[in-house]
Amino acid sequence: MIEIAGMQMEDLAEVxxxxxxxxxxxxxxxGFAASLQSKDTLYLTARLDGKIAGYCGFLQSFDEADITNVAVKESCRRRGVAETMLAELIKRGAARGVTAFTLEVRRSNAGAIALYEKLGFVNCDIRRNFYEKPAEDAVIMWKR
Structure with a gap:
């Protein structure tokens, strides 16, 4: 079972x-510690068997939230972790008054793009050379 909770300071080394x-x-x-201390952010962890399997979070500005982090440990992928924690992040964001969520994703990350589309995000634009190491465009996605 996937357990979702608010990220805590004691989670930061593992995250x-x-x-x-x-x-x-x-x-x-x-960087994570500074983000956790802001009233404008929300970060969650997902646990499998008591260990952190993934995390995600956003920075809120009025009624919009920029999803800044989404990650799932390699060994925990394809088990519903990302979908479960993002659905919870969106639910908790809506409870805080967020009506629109945005994120960037590497253009080549077809799996993540498919997941975001499943959650209601749509491709709205391309941000040229957004990523480094390696250089790559980002797909800008929104869920309203």
Whole structure:
């Protein structure tokens, strides 16, 4: 069973380790800590068998939220973790007054794009050369 909870300071070492294992330009533990301290953010963790399997979060500005992080540990993929935690993030965001969510995703990340479309996001534009290491365009997606 997937357990979703608000990210806590004691989760940050594990979250940062997952981040480093997945992304070429990972957020640091301090970066996550600073984000957790803001009233304009919401970060969640997903646990399988008591261990963090993934995390996600957003930065809210009035009634819009920019989903800044979505990650699932390699060994925990294809088990519904990302879909479950994003659905919960959207639900909790709506409870905070968010009516529109946006995110960027690598153009080549077909699996993530398909998941976001399943959750109601639509491709709205391309952000040229958004990513580095390797350089790649981002697909800008919105859910309203």
């Amino acid at each position: 940062a380790a997952i981040e480093k294992s997945i992304f070429s330009q990972p957020w640091s533990e301090n």
